[in-house]
Amino acid sequence: METNEKKLTKKDITRSYIQWRLLAEVSHSYERYQSLSMAVTLSKPLRKLYTDDEEYRQALVRHMQFFNTEATIGAIIPGIVLSLEEDRANGAEIPDEVIASIKTGLMGPMAGIGDTLYWGTIKAICFSLAATMALSGNYAGMLFACILFPICGFTIGYFMWHMGYRIGRTSISKILQSGVVNKIIQACSILGLMMMGALSASYVTLTTTAGMKIENSDPILVQQILDEIIPGILPLAVIALIFFAIKKKGMKFNLYIIIIIVLSLVGAFFDIVYGRHLWIRMR
Numbered sequence: 001m002e003t004n005e006k007k008l009t010k011k012d013i014t015r016s017y018i019q020w021r022l023l024a025e026v027s028h029s030y031e032r033y034q035s036l037s038m039a040v041t042l043s044k045p046l047r048k049l050y051t052d053d054e055e056y057r058q059a060l061v062r063h064m065q066f067f068n069t070e071a072t073i074g075a076i077i078p079g080i081v082l083s084l085e086e087d088r089a090n091g092a093e094i095p096d097e098v099i100a101s102i103k104t105g106l107m108g109p110m111a112g113i114g115d116t117l118y119w120g121t122i123k124a125i126c127f128s129l130a131a132t133m134a135l136s137g138n139y140a141g142m143l144f145a146c147i148l149f150p151i152c153g154f155t156i157g158y159f160m161w162h163m164g165y166r167i168g169r170t171s172i173s174k175i176l177q178s179g180v181v182n183k184i185i186q187a188c189s190i191l192g193l194m195m196m197g198a199l200s201a202s203y204v205t206l207t208t209t210a211g212m213k214i215e216n217s218d219p220i221l222v223q224q225i226l227d228e229i230i231p232g233i234l235p236l237a238v239i240a241l242i243f244f245a246i247k248k249k250g251m252k253f254n255l256y257i258i259i260i261i262v263l264s265l266v267g268a269f270f271d272i273v274y275g276r277h278l279w280i281r282m283r
Contacts, residue, residue: 005041006049007083010163016045020078021154024071031069038078045082049089059085062096069107070114075157077106079164123154149173204235 020041027036039060050056069077082104088094126149133141212220226233242256 006086008045008048009085010162011049012045013079013082013162013165014158016041016078016082017075017158019044020071020075020161021157032064032066033073035064035067038067039063041078042082042085046085049085062099065100065103067103067107068111070111070118072153072157073114073117073160074107074110076160076164077103079161079166080106080168081164083165083168103258118153118156122156123149126152200235200239204239206234206238208234 020037023037023040024034025037027040028034028269029036043060046059050059063081080100084094084099084102088099127145130141130145130148133144135141151281182274206228207223212222230236242260245256
């Protein structure tokens with residue numbers, strides 16, 4: 001028996017994802033944000049599903065409503081929408097309100113997950129690895145971040161887009177309610193913190209030349225005492241101060257950089273003036 005079922009191929013879905021990857025962040029407006037990107041991205045698959053011009057026009061209008069999410073992890077939402085549109089084109093009773101509510105209900109949670117996981121963790125890891133390469137004198141470090149980070153984004157987005165199409169609306173709700181996503185975010189956050197801690201310990205350096213010189217005795221170096229208590233305590237203190245400054249005063253990175261440079265120059269100046277060590281003489 002011949003069937004007229006309308007079906008999107010993997011090629012159709014992948015092409016629409018590539019369009020999304022290119023357009024998701026280029027058509028923002030304060031009124032509708034990513035709605036135009038969403039409509040253009042879905043236009044070819046929708047044309048294949050809706051051969052009737054009026055149905056096609058209504059589908060495009062449906063996706064010109066307000067939409068805004070993080071484009072990598074949030075790529076799962078257009079994937080789900082494609083699945084719903086395919087079911088609707090094949091006769092399923094899916095009203096406009098259901099599709100709109102799926103988009104509206106998921107765009108916030110997916111944006112939060114994407115900002116935390118992709119922009120907050122994966123980006124930090126990629127650029128930290130690139131900075132490590134650059135500090136070791138490897139010029140490829142500059143290109144490393146510019147290549148690795150987009151590749152990670154494209155790969156994760158591709159997986160999320162196709163997963164959204166496969167699982168549909170029901171499964172994503174179950175995943176969100178199960179707490180699996182929160183565990184993934186927590187694991188990636190821990191990994192990111194470990195990376196930041198390891199890199200900070202390796203590349204943030206601060207030592208003091210202060211000491212006490214007692215007659216008829218070996219000099220007492222403050223740095224030596226600190227190292228015996230907790231090695232690297234001064235770099236740790238600097239990182240902690242910067243962290244609390246960011247938490248309390250906000251992300252005023254230029255100000256923090258200027259303060260660090262000024263304090264470093266002042267410290268270097270006094271080290272030059274007073275010689276190798278800044279002594280406190282005691283009798």
